[in-house]
Amino acid sequence: MRARRGHSSSRDARLPLVSAKQRSPTVKMGGPTELVLERADGSQHSIHPLWLRERCRDPASIDLQTQQRLQDPSDFDIELALVAVSQPLPGTYRIKFSDGHEASFNAEEILAEAALTPTSHDCPAPRLWDGTLAELPRARWRADPGAAELSSWLEAFLTLGFVVFEGVPTEPGMVLKLGAMFGFTRETNFGALFNVRSTPNANDLAYTSLALDPHTDNPYRAPVPGIQLLHCLVNETSGGLSTLVDGFAVAQALRERHPQAFALLASTPVRFKYLDVDAELTASAPLIELDLGGDPKAIHFSPRLDFVPLFARERLDAYYRARQLFDHRLRAPDFAIRFLLKAGDLVMFDNCRLLHGRTAFDPSEGLRHLQGCYIDSDGPRSLYRVLRRRRAQSSAERRSA
Amino acid sequence: MRARRGHSSSRDARLPLVSAKQRSPTVKMGGPTELVLERADGSQHSIHPLWLRERCRDPASIDLQTQQRLQDPSDFDIELALVAVSQPLPGTYRIKFSDGHEASFNAEEILAEAALTPTSHDCPAPRLWDGTLAELPRARWRADPGAAELSSWLEAFLTLGFVVFEGVPTEPGMVLKLGAMFGFTRETNFGALFNVRSTPNANDLAYTSLALDPHTDNPYRAPVPGIQLLHCLVNETSGGLSTLVDGFAVAQALRERHPQAFALLASTPVRFKYLDVDAELTASAPLIELDLGGDPKAIHFSPRLDFVPLFARERLDAYYRARQLFDHRLRAPDFAIRFLLKAGDLVMFDNCRLLHGRTAFDPSEGLRHLQGCYIDSDGPRSLYRVLRRRRAQSSAERRSA
Numbered sequence: 001m002r003a004r005r006g007h008s009s010s011r012d013a014r015l016p017l018v019s020a021k022q023r024s025p026t027v028k029m030g031g032p033t034e035l036v037l038e039r040a041d042g043s044q045h046s047i048h049p050l051w052l053r054e055r056c057r058d059p060a061s062i063d064l065q066t067q068q069r070l071q072d073p074s075d076f077d078i079e080l081a082l083v084a085v086s087q088p089l090p091g092t093y094r095i096k097f098s099d100g101h102e103a104s105f106n107a108e109e110i111l112a113e114a115a116l117t118p119t120s121h122d123c124p125a126p127r128l129w130d131g132t133l134a135e136l137p138r139a140r141w142r143a144d145p146g147a148a149e150l151s152s153w154l155e156a157f158l159t160l161g162f163v164v165f166e167g168v169p170t171e172p173g174m175v176l177k178l179g180a181m182f183g184f185t186r187e188t189n190f191g192a193l194f195n196v197r198s199t200p201n202a203n204d205l206a207y208t209s210l211a212l213d214p215h216t217d218n219p220y221r222a223p224v225p226g227i228q229l230l231h232c233l234v235n236e237t238s239g240g241l242s243t244l245v246d247g248f249a250v251a252q253a254l255r256e257r258h259p260q261a262f263a264l265l266a267s268t269p270v271r272f273k274y275l276d277v278d279a280e281l282t283a284s285a286p287l288i289e290l291d292l293g294g295d296p297k298a299i300h301f302s303p304r305l306d307f308v309p310l311f312a313r314e315r316l317d318a319y320y321r322a323r324q325l326f327d328h329r330l331r332a333p334d335f336a337i338r339f340l341l342k343a344g345d346l347v348m349f350d351n352c353r354l355l356h357g358r359t360a361f362d363p364s365e366g367l368r369h370l371q372g373c374y375i376d377s378d379g380p381r382s383l384y385r386v387l388r389r390r391r392a393q394s395s396a397e398r399r400s401a
Numbered sequence: 402m403r404a405r406r407g408h409s410s411s412r413d414a415r416l417p418l419v420s421a422k423q424r425s426p427t428v429k430m431g432g433p434t435e436l437v438l439e440r441a442d443g444s445q446h447s448i449h450p451l452w453l454r455e456r457c458r459d460p461a462s463i464d465l466q467t468q469q470r471l472q473d474p475s476d477f478d479i480e481l482a483l484v485a486v487s488q489p490l491p492g493t494y495r496i497k498f499s500d501g502h503e504a505s506f507n508a509e510e511i512l513a514e515a516a517l518t519p520t521s522h523d524c525p526a527p528r529l530w531d532g533t534l535a536e537l538p539r540a541r542w543r544a545d546p547g548a549a550e551l552s553s554w555l556e557a558f559l560t561l562g563f564v565v566f567e568g569v570p571t572e573p574g575m576v577l578k579l580g581a582m583f584g585f586t587r588e589t590n591f592g593a594l595f596n597v598r599s600t601p602n603a604n605d606l607a608y609t610s611l612a613l614d615p616h617t618d619n620p621y622r623a624p625v626p627g628i629q630l631l632h633c634l635v636n637e638t639s640g641g642l643s644t645l646v647d648g649f650a651v652a653q654a655l656r657e658r659h660p661q662a663f664a665l666l667a668s669t670p671v672r673f674k675y676l677d678v679d680a681e682l683t684a685s686a687p688l689i690e691l692d693l694g695g696d697p698k699a700i701h702f703s704p705r706l707d708f709v710p711l712f713a714r715e716r717l718d719a720y721y722r723a724r725q726l727f728d729h730r731l732r733a734p735d736f737a738i739r740f741l742l743k744a745g746d747l748v749m750f751d752n753c754r755l756l757h758g759r760t761a762f763d764p765s766e767g768l769r770h771l772q773g774c775y776i777d778s779d780g781p782r783s784l785y786r787v788l789r790r791r792r793a794q795s796s797a798e799r800r801s802a
Contacts, residue, residue, distance in 0.1 A: 045711075046714050048714050048721070055708075068605070072728065073724075074725040118670045118672075118712075121683065121685075184588040187586070221779055222627070223624035223778065280783050281779060292687060303470070307455075310452060310515045311519075316449040316452055320449070324479055376622075376623075377624065
């Protein structure tokens with residue numbers, strides 16, 4: 001696994017520096033009837049009794065097999081209080097609630113949950129990149145990778161939004177097999193597997209030899225396919241370079257320079273449309289979709305298929321200017337990386353974050369044949385967490401052995 | 402198709418009544434260089450030149466095969482203007498743009514697009530219902546329905562959020578065949594097809610004989626499965642009634658009575674978790690997810706699996722109160738309908754809008770065996786639009802014959 005990261009992102013730069021004053025967050029007693037979280041900056045927060053009550057993990061509270069609660073927490077007394085807190089062991093708190101229930105809590109688990117930002121995926125965070133990304137995250141493909149190897153592939157994918165596998169057997173259908181290692185196949189009207197090559201009477205621009213500017217796929221679907229895999233079976237042309245752009249990095253650059261344009265693109269619903277004999281797909285989404293924390297969650301960008309509603313002229317004036325600022329950055333060489341997919345290469349990328357495209361090619365030079373498929377977004381994240389959990393379990397077993 | 406709708410929803414009631422003053426919206430010339438939309442209330446809006454320019458449908462502007470644009474609209478002059486507007490035929494406008502391009506526009510098409518609310522799916526709008534829903538939307542299943550019959554099934558599903566098919570052959574796997582008529586199967590860690598019956602060592606509460614309060618499925622997945630189908634193969638028990646609740650109706654009731662609680666639930670990210678040997682799924686979503694127009698887009702509710710982040714105590718206090726208000730309404734008999742799924746019945750429902758559950762059953766009475774699957778949200782909407790388009794095309798052909 002060779003994964004060199006590009007320039008450090010402005011996202012990282014925004015993190016406050018750790019000062020000498022800061023310490024590790026801790027959980028401690030705030031008196032005989034209170035549990036307190038002390039954050040790294042020294043601020044103290046009384047932990048809500050219901051927050052603790054709904055996390056009880058004794059057999060009366062959860063089904064041990066499924067780990068699911070046996071009771072709806074809205075049935076608890078809304079005025080529930082702690083009536084006794086003790087610390088029988090370091091890092092363990094025993095709590096008695098006003099409804100008579102008693103349970104033990106592990107400080108480490110509370111701290112781990114408190115450390116997550118509210119909308120975090122509990123996975124390695126994105127590291128934004130631009131055209132200066134020094135080296136692509138490339139991995140030698142193996143059908144039976146070890147756990148550490150698989151984790152490193154997933155980490156590259158989760159942080160950079162893509163990974164390029166080399167040496168994937170050039171058998172038709174391999175892309176589905178490889179995709180199934182990471183998540184469930186997402187079928188669309190292009191099929192579970194689609195062939196990307198120049199064809200006459202193409203039902204999409206992708207199936208011509210024209211250049212494709214960076215775009216996200218299928219913004220007209222609900223839900224949008226989360227992850228795309230493209231496997232190169234043959235490439236005898238000199239053009240047709242693959243391009244990738246980190247849409248989150250471009251959105252961040254727009255936000256810094258033109259905050260109003262960013263806000264407008266994040267709040268204007270745009271209708272994306274796709275029309276075929278057997279399909280009429282329409283979905284509304286902003287070009288930059290934010291999560292509840294105000295961070296980009298998905299980019300929807302396909303300038304051949306987008307239709308902004310007929311808003312008042314002034315609003316459209318501002319919208320078209322904002323869209324142009326975003327569009328020109330998305331197409332600027334500063335943000336894009338270009339590389340040749342050769343036979344046996346397979347690129348897997350996050351279709352909600354990265355935009356992809358290609359340069360034009362001359363079909364008279366030879367064949368260019370890719371096979372593609374989509375998988376759901378949550379597969380790689382789930383696999384990453386499972387591998388992390390297994391690693392933690394086996395190191396705990398080693399410690400106790 | 403017997404589809405009686407329940408009480409008229411408050412959503413409908415909010416629509417302004419058509420007064421004598423109102424007229425049909427029209428498109429007209431606003432002078433020699435302007436096209437104007439006059440809305441039903443008499444207000445006039447100058448139509449933005451770029452809005453028109455990116456809708457040109459001549460062979461120089463779009464690929465006639467794919468209907469996709471040949472040019473990125475951000476390459477148009479941001480100051481583009483109309484230099485001449487004429488009306489060669491009633492309902493047709495000929496426009497010359499300042500970049501020299503000329504194109505014709507159909508007033509009917511502009512009006513159809515202007516009539517859509519910005520986030521509309523361009524499909525029949527939801528009709529909210531509660532426990533007074535007089536009769537269920539039931540349809541006699543046929544493997545080869547006519548277009549009108551199929552449209553009526555889809556209309557019931559799109560407006561009410563569910564439809565019950567009767568007389569579906571009780572062959573295992575039929576649920577996948579029926580689902581494939583409406584959309585692409587969405588596989589999850591429960592399989593492409595899952596069996597719902599009481600089993601020992603269940604990996605989910607669904608696979609026990611316990612009562613299940615109304616909930617949405619798989620809120621811990623990203624994306625959440627859009628539509629669920631449940632097919633009853635055998636039901637020899639007297640309990641195990643199916644329950645459905647219109648989550649949008651409950652959210653609307655909460656909004657009217659407790660607007661602050663509604664706003665809090667719409668803005669607080671909650672982490673949903675699912676843990677299994679081979680999966681660790683986590684997704685953050687608000688209990689009530691809104692679209693950019695401020696209308697409910699999806700309900701995420703599964704009180705055995707939700708974990709609100711460790712916010713400050715005051716915020717959690719308000720959150721738990723709001724959650725309880727929502728939860729108690731979701732479980733109140735006023736909003737729920739209950740019905741027995743008998744062998745051969747199949748219910749298809751919108752998992753982003755409706756909550757489903759069941760009453761407890763006694764497995765010693767006999768067998769209860771359902772098979773289920775998920776399909777993607779956009780399938781039924783696409784099919785509805787395709788059927789509508791074909792209907793319009795054939796009536797246009799009849800008119801011109």
